[in-house]
Amino acid sequence: MRVQWSRAHCGGAWVISGYDEVAFALRDPRFTVRRAARWINSGLGETAADDDARRFKRLFSRSLLFLDGRAHRRLRGVLNPGLKPADLQAQHAGITSIAHLLIDAIMADPQAAGGFDFISRFARPLPALVIAQLMGLPGRVPAQxxxxxxxxAAFIGSPTPDAAQTRAAQLAMDSLCDFFAQTLAQPAELPAGSLMHGLLEAHAEGRLNRVELLAQCATLLFAGYETTRNLLGNGLLALLRHPQQWAALKAQQGQTGALRLAVREMLRHDSPVQYTGRRLLQDVPLAGQTLRRGQLAILHIGQANHDARRFRDPQRFDIGRDEGMHLSFGQGPHACLGAALTQLEAEIAFTALMQRLPTLTLGEQAPVWQDNAAYRALASLSVFF
Known part of the structure; x- marks a missing residue:
């Protein structure tokens, strides 16, 4: 069923898995993302009222990810200029340089030819270095x-986070915000045109307050890293598991359209974000069911991307597939702000890999997946060349 009630999610939630139905819910304002406070309270229990918990809720709930309506549009308007496709083309050379430096290090390592972990050596550092550069923080992001x-990611990925997950996320958010508070205290060191310079200007002009400023900085750094590194790992695994597809992509090097379709298929085939959550603001009829006000809806993007009503033979990985867009970047008001950046990074990364490491194949060790239902993420991927 495309819309069904499940008690396995949060004690009861609507699981929406059809392509058309998920797309509808992503666009419909009656499905709200404003769920941070209730979500955090469920993990903190009796400590939800202490000062640290209140600060965590205040920061988390002011992130662009958990705001709707006018507040969401205002913050999106502040962030959007630095992430437009046309503006990102200026970053092409810098991203390419980062990709090649990472490959240089792999090729200079005498042990790497016998096998190396693609996730730790390439998929993790590339997006972390790229988003740091865009934010105006090259070489300054803490190793932690x-x-x-x-x-x-573990907290966001759990529909019902436990106390340990919530506390870990709270400490992570506190650490990120402390780092950004120190960084923003030295505005002269932020390059003009960087994302953080733009946020600081918007704060000075009164377009966002201090809490919103810190929350968006943390969101940008986290969101700019997590999805892209999952795409790189999942995408390479799909290519290497389908050698004919890998060979076909290498044969089409230089054809931008072919690479763009291939990355689109990687996103559809193994979506980095498997599902997202919404609360119902009103009763909504959908696919013969009535979703009631206040109920939770799980929008299963990964399953929607494999809906046979939308994609022919949806389980097949086909880099030449051209059947319209997947839902991995969402739709509607909360469509991924960094979609163009993720696409650009992936195109640059796979071009560099094809040029420099064309003989990449899977290693003997099986891929290891992270235990997170919301994020389709590899912990390790053994490859050799």
């Missing part, structure tokens, strides 16, 4: 950032 991102 990847651990903080993992803790936030």
């Amino acid at each position: 950032f990847i651990d903080w991102a993992a803790d936030l």
Whole structure:
């Protein structure tokens, strides 16, 4: 069924899995993302009223990810200029340089030819370095950032986070905001045109307050890293598991349209974000069911991307598939703000891999997946060349 009630999710939620139905819910304002406070309270229990918990809720609930309506449009308007496709083309050379430097390090390592972990050597560092560069923080992001991102992903990925997950996410958010508070205290060191410079200007002009400023900085760093690194890992795994597709893509090097379709298929085939949550603001009839006000809806993007009503032979990985857009970047008001950046990074990354490491194949060790139902993420991927 495309819309069904499940007690396995949060004690009861509507699971929406059809392509048309998920797309409808993503666009419909009656499905709200404003669920942060209730979500955090469920994990904090009796400590939800203490000062640290209140600060965490205040920061988290002011993130662009958990706002609707006028507040969401205002913050999106502040962030959007630095992430438009036309503006991002200026970053092409810088992203390409980062990709090639990472490959240089792999090729210079005498042990790497016998096998290396693609996730730790390439998929993790590339988007972390790229988003740091765009934000105006090259070389300044703390080494612990990847651990903080993992803790936030574990929390966001759980429909019912437990106390340990919530506390870990709280500490991660606190650490990120402390880092950004120190960084913003030295505005002269932020390059003009960087995302953080733009946010600081918007704050000075009164377009966002201090809490919103810190929350968007943390959101940008986390969101700019997590989805892209999952796409790189999942995409390479799909290519190497389908050698004919990998060979076909290498044969089409230089054809931008072919690479763009291939990345689109990677996103559809193994979506980095498997599902997202919404609350019902009103009763909504959908696919013969009535979803009631206040109920939780799980919008299963991964399943929608495999809806046979929308995609022919949806389980097949086909880099030449041209059947319209997947839902991995969402739709409607909350469509992924960094979609163009993720697409650009993936195109640059796979071009560099084809040029420099064309003989990449899977290693003997099986891929290891992270235990997170919301994020389709590899913990390790053994490859050799």
